[in-house]
Amino acid sequence: MISDSTIDLIRTFVRERDWDKYHAPGNLAKSVSIEAAELLECFHWNDQPCEDDLEHIHEEIADVMIYCIMLADKLGFDLDDIIRDKMQKNAKKYPVESCQ
């Protein structure tokens, strides 16, 4: 799970630095893409991570998620709701019986 207290950590971090003014939704969407590419770079030459890379990879996954959380928050979306809603659409789009 990602707990409310973790999400509050992110909110407090931004508030304490007064960074909200930089966080136009479009800027956060760029942040997500930039961090996603840094994550992709960890798998540039290999589909499997090597042991030494694991810490780096977990940092990059965290970065992508942190910016997604900031963006969802900015737009007033509830994370649990939007993920459950999308999974419901996915389940309709790809019925179990047609995917086996």
Add this chain to the structure above:
Amino acid sequence: MISDSTIDLIRTFVRERDWDKYHAPGNLAKSVSIEAAELLECFHWNDQPCEDDLEHIHEEIADVMIYCIMLADKLGFDLDDIIRDKMQKNAKKYPVESCQ
């Protein structure tokens, strides 16, 4: 928050379709990048979303997060841990007093 039951929804979705075999970590990292670009596309010409786009945007944020969750899960990372760990590093890198 993102609840454990929501994360279980994602796991069940993959298991029921037997899609784990496609989910090499490198493939999931590509998925994250591809979905991040679809999210960016929502802000291609504007930094602010228009009302009509909000549903589309929330779907794209959800897609990015769903693939991040799958990848973290695949690599045995605890989401709450990796986000808190990264936020701690961010707090050291950008001390409040130097950012105001």
Add this chain to the structure above:
Amino acid sequence: MISDSTIDLIRTFVRERDWDKYHAPGNLAKSVSIEAAELLECFHWNDQPCEDDLEHIHEEIADVMIYCIMLADKLGFDLDDIIRDKMQKNAKKYPVESCQ
């Protein structure tokens, strides 16, 4: 090669539609990333293209290049110059003898 007449085709295309006003450098950089992700999608599950995908792949490579050409043009860069300059830096960074 990419000929001057091909680059002129791109310039004329933009001018005839009066699209220059949408082409802030930052918007074109987003276009490059979005098209790059569409190209990546062609290789989502395979490192090698299948025969049926070749036309789609060549369109996506073209899209990335077209936006790079527009952006370079916008900023007054000569394409041949910037590529030769970067290759010179690459050659210094990765000397032949250290890469074999």
Add this chain to the structure above:
Amino acid sequence: MISDSTIDLIRTFVRERDWDKYHAPGNLAKSVSIEAAELLECFHWNDQPCEDDLEHIHEEIADVMIYCIMLADKLGFDLDDIIRDKMQKNAKKYPVESCQ
């Protein structure tokens, strides 16, 4: 233009380092996305480049183009052909009269 001799520089660079073995088309597509995100990062907070960034930006545009050229070459595409072909499709998709 991008001259044949510039494209030959790229080919020679790869051949001299024996790097062709790393250049599966899927890997080059990842390279394009990774470099595209580095270019996007130059425009993270601004749509217009500042003077100091221009050299960095021209390097990033060059990187994206270099990997596109390698990928096109790998797949046997003629750059001029694929760009002209795509521009022709664009012209049909967006007729001048409907875009003004």
